[in-house]
Amino acid sequence: QVQLQESGPGLVKPSQTLSLACTVSGASITTPNYYWSWIRQPPGKALEWMGAIVWRGSTYYSPSLKSRTSISMDTSKNQFTLLMSSVTPEDTAVYYCTKGVGYWGQGTLVTVSS
Secondary structure, three states: OOEEEEEOOOEEOOOOOEEEEEEEEOOOOOOOOOEEEEEEEOOOOOOEEEEEEEOOOOEEEOOOOHHHEEEEEEOOOOEEEEEEOOOOHHHOEEEEEEEOOOEEOOOEEEEEOO
């Protein structure tokens, strides 16, 4: 069974870079045709797809976040990571990592505040 677990700081200061990792168990992140995504949900708002990385390493981003978002893979740890630069309080959200649409991590709350 595939399991995903987000990890990273729960508090980030404005203008800094948010960094989250997603550790995957039960499947290799390099399995052909798999893709891995980051999705977030600000308080009281809808889910927002941020971007994805596919098994070969190609990446896709939401146009609204592309300029400050980067997703990468660490195959030695079976992890994929999210970096988001220049964060503001509007980036406060629960961040989820997913495999396709069927498997989700439990989510991690990241608060952007000084």
